[in-house]
Each structure stands twice: as structure tokens, then as C-alpha cells.
Amino acid sequence: xxxxxxxxxxxxxxxxxxxxxxxxxxxxxxxxxxxxxxxxxxxxxxxxxxxxxxxxxxxxxxxxxxxxxxxxxxxxxxxxxxxxxxxxxxxxxxxxxxxxxxxxxxxxxxxxxxxxxxxxxxxxxxxxxxxxxxxxxxxxxxxxxxxxxxxxxxxxxxxxxxxxxxxxxxxxxxxxxxxxxxxxxxxxxxxxxxxxxxxxxxxxxxxxxxxxxxxxxxxxxxxxxxxxxxxxxxxxxxxxxxxxxxxxxxxxxxxxxxxxxxxxxxxxxxxxxxxxxxxxxxxxxxxxxxxxxxxxxxxxxxxxxxxx
Numbered sequence: 387x388x389x390x391x392x393x394x395x396x397x398x399x400x401x402x403x404x405x406x407x408x409x410x411x412x413x414x415x416x417x418x419x420x421x422x423x424x425x426x427x428x429x430x431x432x433x434x435x436x437x438x439x440x441x442x443x444x445x446x447x448x449x450x451x452x453x454x455x456x457x458x459x460x461x462x463x464x465x466x467x468x469x470x471x472x473x474x475x476x477x478x479x480x481x482x483x484x485x486x487x488x489x490x491x492x493x494x495x496x497x498x499x500x501x502x503x504x505x506x507x508x509x510x511x512x513x514x515x516x517x518x519x520x521x522x523x524x525x526x527x528x529x530x531x532x533x534x535x536x537x538x539x540x541x542x543x544x545x546x547x548x549x550x551x552x553x554x555x556x557x558x559x560x561x562x563x564x565x566x567x568x569x570x571x572x573x574x575x576x577x578x579x580x581x582x583x584x585x586x587x588x589x590x591x592x593x594x595x596x597x598x599x600x601x602x603x604x605x606x607x608x609x610x611x612x613x614x615x616x617x618x619x620x621x622x623x624x625x626x627x628x629x630x631x632x633x634x635x636x637x638x639x640x641x642x643x644x645x646x647x648x649x650x651x652x653x654x655x656x657x658x659x660x661x662x663x664x665x666x667x668x669x670x671x672x673x674x675x676x677x678x679x680x681x682x683x684x685x686x687x688x689x690x691x692x693x694x
Contacts, residue, residue: 423452426470427462437461486596489569492542493549493596501546504539507690508546514687515657516552516634524625524635524655526559526684528648529662530671532641535692536661537565540638548600552633555591557603559651560640561612564605570594577606582620601632612640613647622654642675652684660686664693 424438433456441455448455453467486494492501515522527543529536540556548554558566559578567574572592580586586606594600609615628635637655639648652658658679662672676686 423467423470427456427466430466430470432462432466432470487569487571489538490542490545492545500542504542505546508543508550511543511659511687515685516547521629521656523629523633524637524657525687526637526639526648526652526655526658528639528652528658528660528675528679529641530660530667530675531643531663532563534641534661534663534667536641537569537638539661539690539692540636541566541569544600544602544634544636545597547634547636548594548597551599553599553631554634554636555601555603555628555632557628557635557637558605559616559637559647561605561608561615561647562640562645564608566602566638567604570602572602572604574604574606577604579606579609579612579615581606581624582615582618583609584620613645613650616647616654617650621651625654642678649679649682649684652679653682656684658684658686660689662689662691664691667691 424433424442427433428435428438437456437459440459441452441461444450444455444459445452450458453462453471456462457464457467488494491498492504495501511525515525527536527540537558537560544554544556556566557578558564561579564574564577566572567577570592575590576586577590581588581590581603590606591601591603594602615621625635635655637651639651642648648658660672660675660679672689676689679686
């Protein structure tokens with residue numbers, strides 16, 4: 387089998403029930419704009435104003451940070467400080483934004499093994515593809531078969547890239563079985579197919595709440611000719627235009643066994659990541675797909691296993 391350079395074995399996501407969805411309070415939202423940790427802790431009901439004043443006074447004669455002093459006084463718990471820091475730095479998580487979709491495990495459970503694995507995958511992709519080289523801002527994500535978890539991995543990769551401050555766009559180019567709009571809770575209107583057919587524009591790109599640097603372009607209505615639509619010059623031109631607006635573009639493609647769309651998309655993106663399902667996808671299948679994609683002109687960055 388041709389060596390595809392395995393990037394990361396992604397651990398299974400947590401199976402525990404997700405946190406009930408509740409909107410952040412008005413006070414927390416106001417504190418988020420001020421970005422002062424004391425105000426954030428007050429808004430969250432973790433500290434009182436008198437306690438904050440004590441910590442601020444102590445800071446005048448100390449080199450310790452606010453959170454360290456507040457912990458030392460016993461005013462807060464470590465989790466309280468971590469949550470406040472996440473809010474302060476705009477790092478969306480299950481603590482700072484409890485109404486996040488449960489599929490976004492990298493944000494809902496940022497300390498889970500799965501989230502760590504996705505961040506490790508992000509690091510490798512940044513070294514091997516998203517390194518600032520011209521023409522390397524788009525990456526297709528595909529799999530051998532449906533159900534391997536490519537859409538799930540794509541969505542979580544989008545989250546962790548955006549958390550790093552990269553202007554990130556997820557394009558749902560699976561015009562046969564679209565998924566990204568379901569993961570992010572979006573309406574699937576004209577989307578990608580509408581843009582490629584000339585019936586819509588960039589207004590179809592949706593900014594994602596809680597992730598200031600993340601946007602998603604849903605697939606749009608299923609066309610009668612998805613392969614031909616993606617194979618037109620318009621798709622390559624679209625990627626070229628979007629590359630000037632985003633640092634990272636992740637393209638969710640149909641599985642390879644489902645259609646030849648993945649080859650067309652990977653050729654336009656120039657780079658491709660293959661997702662396999664642990665204990666299901668066979669090594670020869672991964673090797674064969676890597677060879678096919680390489681033959682189409684795409685750079686196969688590697689494979690990642692997902693126990694999905």
C-alpha cells in the first residue's frame with residue numbers, strides 16, 4: 387500500500403449527554419465586550435464587587451495576575467478562572483457558550499481527548515499545508531465511504547482553526563448528502579449550488595455565532611448534475627476568490643465510493659485529507675483512494691482515523 391502519511395488517530399467523542407442549551411445572560415455579554423476578568427466574574431456571579439476590589443488592591447503590590455490572586459484568596463475556583471479567560475479571549479467552549487451544537491465536540495468539551503487530537507491534527511496541517519504558501523488555503527476532506535465521519539471531522543477542524551484566529555470557511559460541497567447546515571443549525575437555502583448556477587452570491591455564506599472567525603457555506607438544493615456543476619470553471623474561480631478572503635477553507639466532499647465528485651473537488655483545492663473509520667475502513671481502500679486522488683493532481687496530505 388502506498389504510504390499516505392497518517393496524520394492523527396482521532397479518539398471517539400464523549401458519549402455523555404450534552405449540557406442543556408441556555409443563552410448567556412445580558413450581564414455576561416456586556417462583560418465580554420469590556421474584556422475585564424473581574425467584571426466577567428461578577429457578571430457570572432462568581433465574585434462580588436468587594437472581592438474584586440480586594441484583588442485589585444492586592445495587585446498593586448504583587449506581580450501575580452488577577453486570577454491567581456482571586457484563587458489565593460479563595461474567592462473563586464480554578465474552573466471559574468478558566469471560564470472567565472475563555473470569555474476574555476473569545477474562545478468559545480461549552481462553558482462560555484452552553485448552547486453550542488453537541489457535534490462540535492472540540493468546543494463543547496475542549497479538554498477531551500478528541501479535542502486534543504483535533505488540535506494536534508490542526509498543527510500538522512498548518513505545518514504541511516496551511517503555512518502561507520500561495521495556492522494552499524483550501525483543503526478537501528473526503529472518505530472512502532459514507533458514515534466514516536468526514537463531515538464531523540471537517541466541522542471540528544473548522545472550529546479549532548477559528549479558535550486559533552484563522553479566518554476559516556467550511557464549504558459543504560457534498561451536493562448529494564449535505565450535512566454541515568445540520569451540524570451548525572443553519573438554513574440550507576441557495577448555498578453552494580445556487581452560487582455555482584449563478585442564482586446566488588456570497589450572501590449565502592453564514593457567520594457562526596460564538597466563533598467570530600468561522601463561516602459556513604451550506605450546499606444548497608441538490609442539483610440534478612452535481613459532478614458537472616462542480617467540474618465547471620465557476621467552482622475553481624469561486625475557490626480562488628474565497629482564498630483572498632479566508633486563511634483556511636475546508637471543503638466537505640462526498641465519499642469516494644459514492645461519486646467521483648471528491649476527485650474534482652480535490653483537484654481544485656489542490657490538497658486533500660482522507661478520513662477513515664477505525665476498525666471499519668480497510669488499509670487497501672485508503673491506499674487505493676490516495677492513489678486515485680494523487681492521480682487527479684491533488685496533494686494527499688495523509689489519512690486520519692476516526693472512531694465515529
